[in-house]
């Protein structure tokens with residue numbers, strides 16, 4: 043089953059927040075929310091959300107500060123700010139802090155849904171343009187069709203295996219810790235020892251599929267104490 047897109051709504055006005063939660067649940071998103079700043083920041087920093095809708099005026103901590111803190115941790119996290127009124131200074135400040143878009147209140151819900159879809163689409167461009175991944179001269183991976191070829195022999199992948207490969211490929215410049223994979227690929231907020239073994243089991247399966255010699259990995263290497271790294275050549 044395809045993983046649902048997760049949205050975090052940080053908004054203190056009950057009527058607006060409740061309305062937004064209903065609308066996005068109706069559109070098939072998985073929705074979580076917070077009604078004050080610190081809790082919103084906490085949830086946002088869990089890293090499990092595909093997009094964050096962030097009000098500016100919030101009790102405890104304002105939306106600009108939250109946006110700033112999120113950006114320090116994750117420069118790619120899609121964020122849409124909900125500004126109290128169409129105040130140009132708010133908008134400029136929000137965008138300069140790295141929000142992907144802003145929507146001025148009062149907004150049309152239909153328009154907000156379209157803006158959310160547009161930001162999500164933009165955030166995924168990198169994945170879509172990498173529909174074919176080539177590793178070395180023997181391995182080709184077709185991410186859209188969950189398929190591949192190793193030395194001209196056909197391979198089939200599960201959706202989860204492809205999500206793992208795509209994430210490692212997007213971060214091929216470094217080893218990726220198991221906890222980060224559980225967080226970003228599986229969507230687990232907090233991880234335990236028992237769950238990190240899940241990652242190892244999947245890696246063993248992937249090696250049997252993509253490695254010419256699974257006992258001496260060439261593409262999917264373990265970096266001791268640091269995680270897994272995908273070698274691209």
Ligand code: CA
Pocket residue numbers: 053054055097098099100
């Ligand atoms: Ca507010």
